Amino acid sequence: MGAVDDGKSTLIGRLLHDSHQLTEDQIQALEPKGVEAGPRRLNLSYATDGLRAERQQGITIDVAYRYATTEAARLVIADCPGHLVYTANMATGVSTAEVALVVVDVTRGLREQTRRHLALAILFGVRRVVVAVNKMDLVGWSEPAWRATVDQVEEVVRRLGGAAVTAVPVSALHGDNVVEFSREASWYRGVTVMGCLRPTPERVSSSGARLPVQLVVPGAQEEAWGAGLLSGGPIALGDPVVVLPKGQVSHVRGLSALGSQVSRALAGRSIQILLDDGVALHRGDMVSEVGRAAAVVVEADTTLCWFDRSPARPGRRFLIKHTTRFVEAVISAVEGRRDLTNMEVRPASEVGMNDIGLVRWEFETPLPLDSYRSNRTTGSFIAVDSRSGRTLGAAMVASSPAKLPGG
Amino acid sequence: MSALARRAVLDSERVTALEDDYLDGLESHAVFVIREVAAECARPVVLFSGGKDSTVVLRLVEKAFLPERVPFPVLHIDTGHNFEEVISYRDATVSRLGLRLLVETVQDAIARRVVEDPGPGRSRNQLQSRTLVDAIRRHWFDACLGGARRDEDKARAKERLMSVRGADGGWDPANQRPELWQLYVGRVAPGEHLRVFPLSDWTEIDVWRYIRREQLVLPSIYFAHRRAVVRRDGMWLAVSPWVVPRAGEQVQELSVRFRTVGDATTTGAVLSTASTVEEVIRELANSRISERGQTRADDQFSDAAMEDRKREGYF
Numbered sequence: 001m002g003a004v005d006d007g008k009s010t011l012i013g014r015l016l017h018d019s020h021q022l023t024e025d026q027i028q029a030l031e032p033k034g035v036e037a038g039p040r041r042l043n044l045s046y047a048t049d050g051l052r053a054e055r056q057q058g059i060t061i062d063v064a065y066r067y068a069t070t071e072a073a074r075l076v077i078a079d080c081p082g083h084l085v086y087t088a089n090m091a092t093g094v095s096t097a098e099v100a101l102v103v104v105d106v107t108r109g110l111r112e113q114t115r116r117h118l119a120l121a122i123l124f125g126v127r128r129v130v131v132a133v134n135k136m137d138l139v140g141w142s143e144p145a146w147r148a149t150v151d152q153v154e155e156v157v158r159r160l161g162g163a164a165v166t167a168v169p170v171s172a173l174h175g176d177n178v179v180e181f182s183r184e185a186s187w188y189r190g191v192t193v194m195g196c197l198r199p200t201p202e203r204v205s206s207s208g209a210r211l212p213v214q215l216v217v218p219g220a221q222e223e224a225w226g227a228g229l230l231s232g233g234p235i236a237l238g239d240p241v242v243v244l245p246k247g248q249v250s251h252v253r254g255l256s257a258l259g260s261q262v263s264r265a266l267a268g269r270s271i272q273i274l275l276d277d278g279v280a281l282h283r284g285d286m287v288s289e290v291g292r293a294a295a296v297v298v299e300a301d302t303t304l305c306w307f308d309r310s311p312a313r314p315g316r317r318f319l320i321k322h323t324t325r326f327v328e329a330v331i332s333a334v335e336g337r338r339d340l341t342n343m344e345v346r347p348a349s350e351v352g353m354n355d356i357g358l359v360r361w362e363f364e365t366p367l368p369l370d371s372y373r374s375n376r377t378t379g380s381f382i383a384v385d386s387r388s389g390r391t392l393g394a395a396m397v398a399s400s401p402a403k404l405p406g407g
Numbered sequence: 408m409s410a411l412a413r414r415a416v417l418d419s420e421r422v423t424a425l426e427d428d429y430l431d432g433l434e435s436h437a438v439f440v441i442r443e444v445a446a447e448c449a450r451p452v453v454l455f456s457g458g459k460d461s462t463v464v465l466r467l468v469e470k471a472f473l474p475e476r477v478p479f480p481v482l483h484i485d486t487g488h489n490f491e492e493v494i495s496y497r498d499a500t501v502s503r504l505g506l507r508l509l510v511e512t513v514q515d516a517i518a519r520r521v522v523e524d525p526g527p528g529r530s531r532n533q534l535q536s537r538t539l540v541d542a543i544r545r546h547w548f549d550a551c552l553g554g555a556r557r558d559e560d561k562a563r564a565k566e567r568l569m570s571v572r573g574a575d576g577g578w579d580p581a582n583q584r585p586e587l588w589q590l591y592v593g594r595v596a597p598g599e600h601l602r603v604f605p606l607s608d609w610t611e612i613d614v615w616r617y618i619r620r621e622q623l624v625l626p627s628i629y630f631a632h633r634r635a636v637v638r639r640d641g642m643w644l645a646v647s648p649w650v651v652p653r654a655g656e657q658v659q660e661l662s663v664r665f666r667t668v669g670d671a672t673t674t675g676a677v678l679s680t681a682s683t684v685e686e687v688i689r690e691l692a693n694s695r696i697s698e699r700g701q702t703r704a705d706d707q708f709s710d711a712a713m714e715d716r717k718r719e720g721y722f
């Protein structure tokens with residue numbers, strides 16, 4: 001991520017090219033068309049700017065996903081658009097990211113769009129930020145110029161609540177410090193950009209096990225198994241569980257993982273579960289670990305990233321999707337908007353398109369929620385246009401999430 | 408066993424365990440997507456061509472509902488320019504799983520004047536789009552599950568997992584829905600439908616590793632065999648009723664296999680001796696040419712060939 005023209009797509013092209021992820025025909029497609037004089041130079045950004053409009057305008061409009069395998073990791077690279085109007089696409093890319101690779105043009109410093117991206121990345125839960133300080137060749141590989149840019153980034157990250165920052169001086173165009181070390185920056189003793197892209201220790205969802213039920217599948221004896229994707233922690237046969245929001249307590253009587261019986265299942269796996277005591281499951285139920293269950297609430301404070309032209313205002317009603325359940329909700333208060341130039345929260349009465357606001361919601365029916373920090377899946381929801389299914393905004397539940405019913 | 412050899416074995420076991428874990432993650436996510444479609448869409452259909460990717464999708468669909476049967480019909484858009492082995496494989500698979508197969512042929516679409524016949528021996532890949540969109544409309548399908556992957560092509564790399572299409576089936580890349588976390592929404596406005604790609608994050612080699620792990624059977628043309636081919640447009644095309652050698656083209660019998668399966672007039676073979684899944688995986692690990700680049704003439708017309716076809720409703 002990063003601002004327009006700071007060189008995001010070129011950097012990704014360089015990463016893929018120098019780490020030998022591109023095949024011969026893909027490299028050939030990067031060669032300039034027509035008779036151009038001068039040394040052969042590849043249009044590296046073409047590796048990801050796949051749309052005609054993107055090539056014509058020389059910008060990235062939508063997220064492109066590229067896949068790379070290194071000795072250290074399997075990488076999914078999401079090349080995110082820089083323009084303000086494409087913030088929704090940027091959020092799409094960052095919502096599932098573990099590491100934010102931010103490109104900053106050293107000759108221009110940190111721009112508003114980059115601040116916005118950093119803010120989004122950190123609010124969306126990225127724990128590591130890798131800053132590629134680009135176009136270092138244009139400032140003669142000046143260490144003070146690099147340092148000034150890094151200071152700006154660190155300042156923003158600090159104001160946002162922090163994340164680990166690694167900064168690398170690079171020239172994406174020439175390939176310095178991207179995959180191969182540079183001979184230019186003799187003062188730099190750190191790693192290359194590729195060297196930073198190692199697996200992060202598994203993102204800790206500290207919530208405890210949660211299984212939002214997607215479907216009910218009948219078993220051999222017509223018993224009702226709940227099927228879903230497990231998050232937040234492992235689950236095992238015999239574990240005491242509670243079905244939310246109703247609150248029925250039971251035990252895990254049966255577990256299967258796509259056809260085979262298992263005694264234990266890990267977070268991130270699609271499983272089926274059968275409960276004791278004839279407790280029936282339905283789509284939208286959340287099977288939750290007893291003792292560390294999600295809070296069942298009718299109100300919640302959230303950070304809201306808004307995409308729709310029509311602003312989010314108090315009193316507006318929406319359909320929201322939380323895990324596998326749709327409920328009606330209303331915005332009960334807008335408590336502020338984050339000013340992305342200095343990262344401060346300012347009072348505001350609405351959250352406009354591409355804004356990030358602090359918003360309190362009231363739900364028509366009680367919802368089992370976690371804080372976003374403890375579980376990305378159960379601590380987030382989206383507002384949806386009930387007619388078209390379009391996504392209007394994305395909400396992340398605050399750390400001290402909410403109020404209990406009546407409390 | 409020497410200490411070094413023992414360590415090499417341990418290393419390869421560790422790599423296998425990591426790969427297995429990675430495949431588990433891809434599989435679980437794909438199944439999650441399929442189950443969301445089943446829960447939120449009224450009339451889903453699985454597009455099944457008999458190719459390796461749609462075979463994997465079908466396996467995932469099967470696993471998502473075990474021990475129940477697959478609750479969706481499957482649809483094949485048939486260009487009429489087929490490899491016989493693929494059609495018999497398609498029919499055997501469908502009957503083994505007890506699925507309802509719908510076949511929509513480009514020939515019928517030509518007869519009904521939905522599309523125009525490009526003439527004998529010309530590719531019908533482009534006509535598939537109109538035929539598909541027409542079938543979606545007539546059957547009222549609101550979600551089509553297919554095996555397209557983001558690593559296939561630059562335009563595909565921009566796809567959402569659940570991609571909304573208008574009544575004409577067209578893809579508007581500048582106006583895609585935001586798709587956050589794993590909150591996929593199956594709702595669409597009247598007249599729209601979804602294209603759903605559970606294999607979005609899979610690469611070609613992931614597909615083959617999954618085929619190995621699940622011991623899936625594939626059409627024989629995916630493995631090395633001797634076949635009469637001609638060199639045309641930089642590709643090895645199989646001689647068939649639709650690919651007739653032209654003057655100056657020399658028919659050769661070579662050991663080949665197919666990396667993709669599509670319209671016989673535009674799908675090229677690759678020279679290969681890989682006759683098992685294991686050998687194919689080894690071959691791919693060393694390949695220096697992409698799947699589409701090596702085997703699809705229709706993507707080589709321009710930089711944006713795939714984008715244009717997707718705008719017309721191509722899968």
